[in-house]
Amino acid sequence: MQMFRAHWMAPWFNHPFIASELTPRGVVLHLKRERHALEWHELSAPPKLVKGRRLYRLHLYCAQGDIELGWLSKAVAESLHEAVTLGWFRFQAARILPLAEQCLSVLELGYLRQSRWQALQQLLTQAILPGQTSVEHSGTGRERFAWTALTPPPGLSDRETAAIGLIATLISADERWREQCCDDYCQQMLADFSEVFDSLEAHPLTEAQRLACVVDEDHNLVLAGAGCGKTSVMTARAAFLVASGQARPDELLLLAFGNEAAVEMAERLADQPSTATVKTSTFHALGLMILASSNGKTPSLSPLAQQENTRIQAFALWLEQLCAEDEAYSQQLHDWLRRHRFQVVPQPDYRRVAREWAPLVSALKLVGEPEPADLTPALAEQLNLVLPLLHRYQHTLAEQEHIDFDDMIEQATELVRQGRFVVPWRYILVDEFQDISAPRAALLQALRDAKPELSLFCVGDDWQAIYRFSGADVTLTTRFADYFGASRITRLDKTFRFNNQIEQVASRFVQRNPEQLPKTLNTHSRSNSPCVHVLPVDSNSQLDAISRLLGQIAAEQAEVSVYVLARFRFSLPDNAQLAAWHKRFPTLKIAVQTLHGAKGKEADHVIMLGLCRGKYGFPPEQNATGLLDLLLPEVETFPHAEERRLFYVGLTRARQQVFLLADQQIPSPFVKELTGGGYPGVSRWAG
Numbered sequence: 001m002q003m004f005r006a007h008w009m010a011p012w013f014n015h016p017f018i019a020s021e022l023t024p025r026g027v028v029l030h031l032k033r034e035r036h037a038l039e040w041h042e043l044s045a046p047p048k049l050v051k052g053r054r055l056y057r058l059h060l061y062c063a064q065g066d067i068e069l070g071w072l073s074k075a076v077a078e079s080l081h082e083a084v085t086l087g088w089f090r091f092q093a094a095r096i097l098p099l100a101e102q103c104l105s106v107l108e109l110g111y112l113r114q115s116r117w118q119a120l121q122q123l124l125t126q127a128i129l130p131g132q133t134s135v136e137h138s139g140t141g142r143e144r145f146a147w148t149a150l151t152p153p154p155g156l157s158d159r160e161t162a163a164i165g166l167i168a169t170l171i172s173a174d175e176r177w178r179e180q181c182c183d184d185y186c187q188q189m190l191a192d193f194s195e196v197f198d199s200l201e202a203h204p205l206t207e208a209q210r211l212a213c214v215v216d217e218d219h220n221l222v223l224a225g226a227g228c229g230k231t232s233v234m235t236a237r238a239a240f241l242v243a244s245g246q247a248r249p250d251e252l253l254l255l256a257f258g259n260e261a262a263v264e265m266a267e268r269l270a271d272q273p274s275t276a277t278v279k280t281s282t283f284h285a286l287g288l289m290i291l292a293s294s295n296g297k298t299p300s301l302s303p304l305a306q307q308e309n310t311r312i313q314a315f316a317l318w319l320e321q322l323c324a325e326d327e328a329y330s331q332q333l334h335d336w337l338r339r340h341r342f343q344v345v346p347q348p349d350y351r352r353v354a355r356e357w358a359p360l361v362s363a364l365k366l367v368g369e370p371e372p373a374d375l376t377p378a379l380a381e382q383l384n385l386v387l388p389l390l391h392r393y394q395h396t397l398a399e400q401e402h403i404d405f406d407d408m409i410e411q412a413t414e415l416v417r418q419g420r421f422v423v424p425w426r427y428i429l430v431d432e433f434q435d436i437s438a439p440r441a442a443l444l445q446a447l448r449d450a451k452p453e454l455s456l457f458c459v460g461d462d463w464q465a466i467y468r469f470s471g472a473d474v475t476l477t478t479r480f481a482d483y484f485g486a487s488r489i490t491r492l493d494k495t496f497r498f499n500n501q502i503e504q505v506a507s508r509f510v511q512r513n514p515e516q517l518p519k520t521l522n523t524h525s526r527s528n529s530p531c532v533h534v535l536p537v538d539s540n541s542q543l544d545a546i547s548r549l550l551g552q553i554a555a556e557q558a559e560v561s562v563y564v565l566a567r568f569r570f571s572l573p574d575n576a577q578l579a580a581w582h583k584r585f586p587t588l589k590i591a592v593q594t595l596h597g598a599k600g601k602e603a604d605h606v607i608m609l610g611l612c613r614g615k616y617g618f619p620p621e622q623n624a625t626g627l628l629d630l631l632l633p634e635v636e637t638f639p640h641a642e643e644r645r646l647f648y649v650g651l652t653r654a655r656q657q658v659f660l661l662a663d664q665q666i667p668s669p670f671v672k673e674l675t676g677g678g679y680p681g682v683s684r685w686a687g
């Protein structure tokens with residue numbers, strides 16, 4: 001052991017310190033009459049060299065009281081200082097090395113998500129100084145140094161220096177530092193995987209699309225306008241995660257609402273060998289799968305749930321039975337229908353009532369009865385008439401040991417919460433997120449809670465939220481972070497579908513509702529003249545007007561697609577008419593769709609019909625708040641908010657032109673708004 005001796009005159013002046021030596025455990029002080037061993041952990045800071053006029057002192061910060069070693073020559077003092085400093089740092093480095101390694105393994109996971117950031121802070125708090133990770137601590141604690149102020153001495157290994165540096169950095173790191181780490185990660189990924197983003201689709205992805213693919217917060221929401229390539233981003237993110245080694249294909253799950261969308265996504269993933277085995281599913285299929293794998297048997301789905309027609313038929317039969325069995329019920333139903341719906345001659349149209357009340361039964365089942373205080377007498381009467389239907393429905397399901405889709409999602413959520421389903425996925429990607437309902441969002445939350453490190457990636461457009469009537473809650477999108485917690489929202493701002501003229505009209509129209517999230521959309525294609533045309537037509541001559549339009553389109557362009565869209569299915573041309581058009585205009589690809597059915601699709605030209613006022617107009621007129629309104633997610637304050645979005649969906653299906661067939665006598669208020677000024681991109685079509 002090297003001995004560091006005090007000046008030989010020290011004892012003459014009654015100074016107790018004679019020498020010190022360093023051991024692996026600390027410093028041993030040789031005093032006049034005793035030896036005193038100070039272990040490294042008792043030194044609460046690196047030593048300090050104090051220069052005197054001729055002699056030096058070494059100040060040792062000790063937990064039990066500081067000690068000063070005096071009477072040191074300059075040379076001895078400096079080498080003792082160096083040796084104690086090195087020993088102290090080595091001790092600290094050894095102490096924090098496991099912590100540094102733990103922190104490093106969190107950092108190496110990739111994007112510094114908020115959950116990872118919290119994990120880091122927890123590690124630091126627990127390991128460094130219970131309750132004190134701040135740089136500026138007072139000096140009264142066990143440790144009296146600031147990690148950030150430490151300068152590791154030469155002589156430490158690279159690993160020791162790096163560990164101390166990392167801990168010092170993490171202790172002083174703030175939210176800005178975290179964001180910088182996230183940005184660095186994104187830039188690195190964008191550079192490393194640019195080839196994937198260049199070659200994955202027929203077209204290279206835009207910068208915004210790429211960024212949306214690599215951002216990897218705990219919860220991610222990609223907000224985009226129509227035609228901004230949300231589907232491309234979904235599949236590209238899957239490919240990126242696999243290519244970057246962050247997930248195996250079987251750790252990814254892509255969720256869609258409808259079968260058609262799920263199949264389309266599966267087909268696009270299958271185009272790439274790396275993503276061919278990624279699982280795509282609808283929410284329903286997912287629920288079924290969770291129930292089957294947790295309970296060991298596939299649940300029996302009620303035919304009442306699977307086929308709308310069967311359900312309506314059953315409800316109509318139950319209504320008829322209720323009337324036959326219970327005179328009072330029959331009387332009440334007749335009265336209510338007479339006052340609020342249509343003539344009951346000679347008996348109610350049970351099927352029609354069943355069709356209208358089926359969504360009420362589902363909503364009542366899901367959310368329970370509304371507060372009596374919220375009900376007008378008419379609504380309270382209606383509720384009394386609908387409740388027996390709900391009871392029969394529930395009774396039938398129980399008797400036949402069947403479940404419906406709502407039961408399935410609810411039971412699946414419960415099984416996941418109870419830990420009875422082993423979640424295999426680390427990344428769940430959800431398409432058309434604006435259509436999500438609270439129970440489905442709860443299932444996502446349960447999956448997330450059941451699997452550490454599971455990240456949600458949701459792609460949606462609050463401007464296209466059109467399923468409130470079936471329980472969708474757009475506020476899950478507009479208040480995404482409030483619901484899910486740590487989130488990052490990215491935006492896609494370039495649409496590839498329609499031109500600037502359509503964009504101008506559609507964006508202005510939808511943003512009249514101030515509740516919609518503001519977005520700016522740039523368009524890939526441009527046109528100098530208006531592309532949204534209003535054609536005033538007589539309600540009986542809509543088909544002739546469409547035929548004329550198709551003729552004009554066919555004369556000008558070959559091989560283009562045309563969508564004929566309407567608010568209600570019954571307003572659409574029938575199959576015979578469609579077949580006639582196909583025959584007459586063989587170069588056109590013509591399809592008819594309801595506006596809800598056209599969601600997610602595109603055509604070169606869109607013709608919208610049924611644009612009139614009235615109960616079956618667009619927007620459909622409703623006299624007062626209905627029972628369904630009370631049961632569905634939060635009523636929006638802006639009039640016809642959802643119908644406005646549906647109109648937006650219609651406008652934005654078109655790549656080139658939109659033709660609006662407006663009823664000449666009772667035009668739709670939406671069309672009146674477009675032609676009433678403030679929409680320079682709208683023209684009156686002369687034909």
Ligand SMILES: Nc1ncnc2c1ncn2[C@@H]1O[C@H](COP(=O)(O)OP(=O)(O)OP(=O)(O)O)[C@@H](O)[C@H]1O
Nearest residue numbers: 203204205206226227228229230231232496497600
């Ligand atoms: N980077 C790109 N370059 C060129 N075309 C693109 C790009 N990204 C997407 N597209 C094209 O834009 C069109 C719209 O894409 P997609 O259907 O994915 O949009 P979307 O955002 O899902 O639209 P919507 O919400 O209206 O359904 C498609 O024809 C697609 O091929």
